[in-house]
Amino acid sequence: MAGIDNQASSRASDFVRMAVPPRERPIILAADDDEPARRILSAALVRRFGTDYDVRVAASADAAFSELTRMVDETRDIALVIAAQGMAPEIGTAFLARTRTLVPQARRMVLLPVGDFSAVEAIAQASTLGEVDYQAFRPSGGVDERFLATVGDILAEWAEESGRYDSSLMIVTAETGPESADLLDTLHGWGFSPRVVDASSSDGLAWINEHRLAGRLPVAVLPDGQILAHATATQVAEAFGWNGEPMAALLDVVVVGAGPAGLSTAVNAASEGLAVLLVEPSTGQASASPMLRNYVGFPAGISGTELIRRGWLQALWFGVHMQVGRRVTAIDREAGRFVVVLDSGLRVRSKVVVVATGLTHRPIGIASVDAFVGRGVFYGAGATIASTMAGEAVAVVGGANSAAEAAVNLARFARTVTVLVRGNSISDSMSAYLVQQLASLPNVEIRLNSEVVEAEGPAQLASLLIGNRVDGTRSRIPVAGLFILIGYAPDTQWLPSDIVRDQRGFVLTGDDLASSFGEDRRRLPMQTSVAGVFAVGDVRADSIKRIASAVGEGASATHQIHEYLASGAASSRIRPGV
Numbered sequence: 001m002a003g004i005d006n007q008a009s010s011r012a013s014d015f016v017r018m019a020v021p022p023r024e025r026p027i028i029l030a031a032d033d034d035e036p037a038r039r040i041l042s043a044a045l046v047r048r049f050g051t052d053y054d055v056r057v058a059a060s061a062d063a064a065f066s067e068l069t070r071m072v073d074e075t076r077d078i079a080l081v082i083a084a085q086g087m088a089p090e091i092g093t094a095f096l097a098r099t100r101t102l103v104p105q106a107r108r109m110v111l112l113p114v115g116d117f118s119a120v121e122a123i124a125q126a127s128t129l130g131e132v133d134y135q136a137f138r139p140s141g142g143v144d145e146r147f148l149a150t151v152g153d154i155l156a157e158w159a160e161e162s163g164r165y166d167s168s169l170m171i172v173t174a175e176t177g178p179e180s181a182d183l184l185d186t187l188h189g190w191g192f193s194p195r196v197v198d199a200s201s202s203d204g205l206a207w208i209n210e211h212r213l214a215g216r217l218p219v220a221v222l223p224d225g226q227i228l229a230h231a232t233a234t235q236v237a238e239a240f241g242w243n244g245e246p247m248a249a250l251l252d253v254v255v256v257g258a259g260p261a262g263l264s265t266a267v268n269a270a271s272e273g274l275a276v277l278l279v280e281p282s283t284g285q286a287s288a289s290p291m292l293r294n295y296v297g298f299p300a301g302i303s304g305t306e307l308i309r310r311g312w313l314q315a316l317w318f319g320v321h322m323q324v325g326r327r328v329t330a331i332d333r334e335a336g337r338f339v340v341v342l343d344s345g346l347r348v349r350s351k352v353v354v355v356a357t358g359l360t361h362r363p364i365g366i367a368s369v370d371a372f373v374g375r376g377v378f379y380g381a382g383a384t385i386a387s388t389m390a391g392e393a394v395a396v397v398g399g400a401n402s403a404a405e406a407a408v409n410l411a412r413f414a415r416t417v418t419v420l421v422r423g424n425s426i427s428d429s430m431s432a433y434l435v436q437q438l439a440s441l442p443n444v445e446i447r448l449n450s451e452v453v454e455a456e457g458p459a460q461l462a463s464l465l466i467g468n469r470v471d472g473t474r475s476r477i478p479v480a481g482l483f484i485l486i487g488y489a490p491d492t493q494w495l496p497s498d499i500v501r502d503q504r505g506f507v508l509t510g511d512d513l514a515s516s517f518g519e520d521r522r523r524l525p526m527q528t529s530v531a532g533v534f535a536v537g538d539v540r541a542d543s544i545k546r547i548a549s550a551v552g553e554g555a556s557a558t559h560q561i562h563e564y565l566a567s568g569a570a571s572s573r574i575r576p577g578v
Contacts, residue, residue, distance in 0.1 A: 251349065255279070264553070281326060
C-alpha cells in the first residue's frame with residue numbers, strides 16, 4: 001500500500017533466524033507525516049524490534065488507518081500504534097482516538113518533537129479519556145536508547161497481557177476453577193509471567209496424556225523440567241528457592257505483607273544493613289491495578305503488577321529473605337524477642353515486626369454469587385483474568401475508583417461491560433478522570449441504583465439477576481464474568497489482642513492510641529500499642545490510602561525502627577499462642 005514502509009523483512013540479517021514467523025509477528029504501526037522524522041522512527045523501530053515485530057510506518061493518518069483496518073481483517077495482532085501529534089489534517093491524539101474501537105487491546109503512543117510541550121494539555125485530556133496510553137519524544141538520529149527502552153517496556157507489558165510472553169515457566173490448566181485463577185493471578189502479582197497452555201487444546205491434551213496428568217490440574221512445569229501436579233503458587237515459589245529459612249538466628253525485622261508499604265519497608269531496612277524477612281501469602285490490591293498514572297517518576301504510567309514486580313526484585317537484590325505463599329498465624333514472645341509463627345510451622349525470631357497486610361476484598365454476602373468464585377466470579381480484577389474475557393459480556397460491581405479502573409481495563413477485551421452501582425451517582429465516589437473515561441467508552445453501561453440479587457448458571461456463571469433499589473423491578477443479564485469491587489477491610493483478625501485496633505479493625509498507631517507507653521517514652525508515629533511492632537500502609541488507621549503514601553510510610557518506618565533499636569527498648573508482653 002502506498003505510504004507504508006514495511007521494512008521488517010528486508011532489514012533482517014541473513015545470519016539471524018526470525019524469532020517469530022513473518023505471518024505470526026505482531027504489528028507495530030506508526031504514522032508521521034514529517035519525512036525526516038519518519039525515516040528516523042522507522043529505522044529505530046526496525047533495527048531494535050524488526051526481528052520479532054512487523055514494523056509498518058505510514059506517511060499520514062489516513063494511510064495508517066487503512067493499513068490498520070486491513071491488518072485487523074487479516075486477524076493480525078496489533079501490539080502498538082504510534083502517532084506524531086503534529087500531523088495534519090488529523091493530529092496524533094485524534095488519530096489514536098479513532099483507533100481505539102478498532103484495536104482496543106493495542107497500546108497507543110503519541111510522539112512530540114524533542115522539547116515541545118505545546119500539546120501537553122491535549123495529550124492529558126486524551127490520556128484522561130483512555131485514548132492515549134503513553135507519550136514520548138520522537139527518537140533523535142542515531143540510537144535513541146531512551147525512546148527504545150520506553151517502547152520495549154510497552155511491548156513487554158503487551159506481550160505479557162496477550163499471552164505472548166516467552167516464559168520458561170509453563171502452567172497447564174483449564175479455564176475454570178478457583179485453583180487455576182488463584183494460581184495465575186498470584187504468580188502474576190509476584191512478577192512471574194508463565195506461559196499458559198489450555199488443557200483442552202490439542203497440545204494441552206497431548207501433553208497431559210503423555211505425562212499421565214489427567215485430573216491433576218493445574219500443572220506447573222518449571223524451567224528445569226520439574227513438574228508440579230495440583231500446583232499452588234506456594235509450591236512454585238518454593239521450587240524456585242524463594243522460601244529458604246533465614247540464615248540469621250535472630251533477624252532485625254520481619255515485615256508481614258508485600259504491598260507497596262511492606263516492600264518499601266523491606267527495601268529501605270535492608271539497604272541500611274538490617275536483616276529482613278518478608279512474608280506474603282498472596283498478592284495485594286496494588287498489583288491488580290491496570291495502570292497507575294499519578295505515581296511520581298512514571299510519566300507514561302506503570303501497571304500495579306510491574307511496580308510490585310520491580311519492588312520484589314529490588315528487595316531480593318538487597319538481600320531480603322522471602323517467605324511467599326505463607327501466612328503469619330501468630331506473634332509470640334520468647335526470651336525478650338518476638339517469634340513470628342508461619343502456617344508452615346516455621347518460627348522466626350526478630351527484634352521488630354512490621355504489619356503491612358493492607359486490605360482484603362469485602363465479600364458480597366450472596367451465596368449463589370460466591371458459589372461461582374473462580375468459575376466466572378472474581379473478587380478484584382487481576383490482569384490475567386481480563387484478557388480471558390475477550391468478546392464476552394461482563395459486569396463489575398462497585399462505585400469507587402477500583403471498580404472504574406477494572407471496568408476501563410475490561411472494556412479493552414470484553415464485548416460489553418455493565419457497571420452495577422448501588423447509589424444514584426458515581427461522581428461522588430469516583431475520580432473525575434475515571435468518570436470521563438467510563439463515559440467515553442461505547443461498550444460500557446452504568447446502571448445506578450442496581451445490585452446483584454442472584455448469580456445463575458449450570459457449571460460456569462451464565463447470567464445475573466439484577467434488582468433496582470428504587471422501584472424494586474428485576475432484570476436478567478447474560479454475563480460470562482462478574483468482578484466484585486465493593487470495598488476493602490483491613491486484614492488484622494490474626495493479630496494478638498494486645499495490638500489495639502479501631503472499630504473497623506484498622507491498627508491504631510502513634511497519637512491515635514488511647515493509652516500511652518509510659519511517661520518516659522515518646523510515642524513513635526507508626527508504632528502500635530506494642531512497642532517494637534509497627535504498622536504501615538492501608539492497614540494503619542490514620543493512613544492515606546494511596547500507593548505513594550504507603551511507599552513513604554515504609555521509608556519513615558525504617559527510620560523509626562532504627563530509633564527504636566537504638567533505644568534498647570523491650571516490647572510489651574504479647575500473649576503466646578494468640
